[in-house]
Amino acid sequence: MIEAIAFYTFAAVTLIGAFGVVTLRNTIYSALCLGLCLAGVAGIFANLGADFLFASQLLIYVGGIAILIVFAVMLLGRTSDLHLKQxxxxxxxxxxxxxxxxxxxxxxxxxxxxxxxxIPEAAKTTRAIGLLMMGDLAVPFEAISLVLLAALLGAVFFSRKENP
Amino acid sequence: MTLTHHLLLGAALFLIGVFGALTRRNIIGILMSIELMFNAANINLAAFNHFLHPEGVLGMTTALFIITVAAAEVVVGLALVLAIYRNCESVYAEDFNLLKG
Structure with missing residues (x-):
């Protein structure tokens, strides 16, 4: 019963946030709605018993990507944009x-x-995920770290003032 | 809560993302819509993991990889948006027609 209430609440938060992202005219409100929607998805993960996924969703998406997008919106916008059709x-x-x-x-x-x-019982997943990443999925784990390094270098390269 | 509820939530979130990616004029809006689609895929992976293979964690680990790739994608995307804005002085996708010649 409590799971159903939690599911419907988080689903409503997620869908309302997503609807705001695609329809709102002011981009900064869209970015804040994106943060709300991602937090709702984190609640869905918690309701599914994925505790580590819940924590990383909050840390990376809500705390990282949504804030980064808010920064980009503030850097790029013009005041005349607020009245244009989006x-x-x-x-x-x-x-x-x-x-x-x-x-x-x-x-x-x-x-x-x-x-x-x-309906399965929820169990702790962090240790199992760590063992899987260091065992069977060691090669994709290393590859993803290379991808992150390349993304870091690419971001620095593209955002320099003068490109050679 | 059954698997169907989660699948329908994921489908709704994905389709809202598709609608946004097709219709937003602002490129940051398009990037945000793509993030919505990533999240829909993550909901589906976590739900399949929870309901169909509760003894393993492979679905959640795949979702973690997707989160990592999404973070890398949005960082590079925003850097590209900044570079394009510096050249075109616009954030609207229909103004980016330099390659038309």
Whole structure:
């Protein structure tokens, strides 16, 4: 019962935040709505028993990426942007694509609703994730650290004042 | 809460992200919509892990990798946006037509 209340609350927070991201005219409000939506997703993770994923979602997404996007919005905006239309003229076609795909995904997800799954007990996951990353997934772990290093260098290179 | 509820939440979040990526004029808005799509994929991975393989953690670990790649992507994306803004003096996607010649 408490899980259902938590799920619906976090789902409402997530969807309202996401709706604000794509519809609000002021980009800084969109960025703040993105933070709200990511926090709602973190709540969904906590409700699913993924404790380490919950913590990293809060640390990396809400504390890092959302703040970075807010910084970029503040660096790039102009005051005249606040009164301009923020969606292009193809919004009706995009809405149609979304609605049709939603109906298709709804019908596909209904297949799972006929096979009731046992609700598993939540367990601590941090130790298992650490062992997996140092064991079977050691090569992707090293590769992702290389990707992060390359992203760091690329960000420094692109944001220099004069590009050679 | 069943798997279907989580899958439908993930689908709704993904489609809102697709709508935003197709319609926003501001490139930072497009980047934010892409983040929404990443999060929808993460919800699906965590839900499948929780309901179908509760004894393993491979789905959550994949979601962690996705979070890392998303962080790298948004850092490089924002640096590119800053560089483009310095050249074009605009943040709207329809103004970026330098390659048309």
């Amino acid at each position: 969606v292009n003229e193809q919004w009706a076609a995009a809405f149609l694509i979304g609605a049709v795909t939603w109906v298709g995904l709804w019908r596909a997800a209904k297949i799972f609703s006929h096979t009731p799954l046992p």
